[in-house]
Amino acid sequence: QQQVKQSPQSLIVQKGGISIINCAYENTAFDYFPWYQQFPGKGPALLIAIRPDVSEKKEGRFTISFNKSAKQFSLHIMDSQPGDSATYFCAASMRGATNKLIFGTGTLLAVQP
Amino acid sequence: GAVVSQHPSWVICKSGTSVKIECRSLDFQATTMFWYRQFPKQSLMLMATSNEGSKATYEQGVEKDKFLINHASLTLSTLTVTSAHPEDSSFYICSARPGGDGPQHFGDGTRLSIL
Numbered sequence: 001q002q003q004v005k006q007s008p009q010s011l012i013v014q015k016g017g018i019s020i021i022n023c024a025y026e027n028t029a030f031d032y033f034p035w036y037q038q039f040p041g042k043g044p045a046l047l048i049a050i051r052p053d054v055s056e057k058k059e060g061r062f063t064i065s066f067n068k069s070a071k072q073f074s075l076h077i078m079d080s081q082p083g084d085s086a087t088y089f090c091a092a093s094m095r096g097a098t099n100k101l102i103f104g105t106g107t108l109l110a111v112q113p
Numbered sequence: 114g115a116v117v118s119q120h121p122s123w124v125i126c127k128s129g130t131s132v133k134i135e136c137r138s139l140d141f142q143a144t145t146m147f148w149y150r151q152f153p154k155q156s157l158m159l160m161a162t163s164n165e166g167s168k169a170t171y172e173q174g175v176e177k178d179k180f181l182i183n184h185a186s187l188t189l190s191t192l193t194v195t196s197a198h199p200e201d202s203s204f205y206i207c208s209a210r211p212g213g214d215g216p217q218h219f220g221d222g223t224r225l226s227i228l
Contacts, residue, residue, distance in 0.1 A: 034216060043119070043206045043219035044157070089156060099145070099210065101217060103156045 002027060004092050006104030013111050019077040021107045023090035026071065030092040032099070035064065035075045038087045038106075047088075048075070080111045116140055117209050119220030127228055128199060134192045134223045136207030142187035143209035147217060148180070151204045163190050197227045 005024045013019045023033075031052055036044035050057045050064040050073065057064045063076040077084055090104040116139040124132055136146060145164050149157040161177075163169040163184035171177045179201075181193040190209075194201055204224050208217040 036219075041222070041224070043117075043208075043221045045219065046216055049216060099217075100147070100159060100162060105156050106154075108154075 002102055004090060004102050004104040006090050006107060008107060009105070010108040011110070013080045013109065015080065015082060015111055015113050017080050017111075019080045019084065019109055019111070020074055021088055021090070021109070022072065022074045023092075023104050024070075024072045025092050027092070027094070028071070029094045030102075031095055032093045033064070033066065033073050034091050034093075034101070035062075036089045036091065036103075038089065044089060077109075080109075082111045082113050085109055085111050115211075115218040117143075117207065117218045117220040119207055119223055121223060122221060123224045123226075125226045125228065126197065129196055132194045132197055132225060134194075134205055134207070134225075136190045136192070136209065136220055138188045138209040138211075138218070141209075141211045143190075144187065144212045145210045146184055146190040147208045147210070148182060148190075148192050149206045149208070151206060151222070153204075157206060160192075194225065197225070199227045201225065202227045 034049035035047045037047050038044040048059045048062045052068050061078045066073045088107045091101040093099045093101045118137045120135045148160045151157050160175045161169045161171045163182050165184050165187050169182035184190040204222050206222040208219045210217045
């Protein structure tokens with residue numbers, strides 16, 4: 001119940017295209033869903049996050065779509081650029097004393113010029 | 114804002130030695146810090162959660178006597194890998210969270226190689 005399933009494992013997109021990464025969860029107590037971007041040899045950096053009271057959040061080229069009934073959420077990267085090539089992790093946590101993050105398995109995105 | 118600094122970024126040492134990794138929140142006070150381990154091409158696995166001034170809470174399967182965590186101040190947590198062996202070689206990443214419902218901010222990780 002604590003798992004967050006992420007797909008696809010890897011993704012190749014042409015420059016200017018849309019990259020879509022999907023995540024699903026089981027635990028309905030989760031109430032915070034961030035996406036992190038990680039470059040090789042670096043720590044993850046927070047991209048965008050959403051809470052279940054909204055169905056969509058957009059920040060620049062990055063959009064999270066959230067489907068509470070299906071317990072799924074996705075990251076859309078519009079106008080994908082070679083500089084977006086990185087590993088993306090979804091995560092989930094629940095309110096509480098520690099707010100532990102449960103990470104998805106990651107998606108390696110390659111944007112071809 | 115919300116910068117987390119981790120030091121060292123890379124360490125190589127002989128089997129049997131102990132290695133200390135520091136994690137500092139530079140521009141905020143972190144009531145909670147987290148330590149993760151990441152193997153190549155894998156996700157981040159939470160090792161332990163530490164709150165300032167109290168003992169760390171370790172995840173199942175993580176040896177607390179092997180991975181000593183100290184969170185002595187609101188801006189500093191340390192992870193000591195004691196008597197390190199080659200199987201402890203990994204990428205160790207810390208994160209820090211301000212009080213309340215703030216997001217976790219990650220350091221740039223420490224690559225530990227045990228020969």
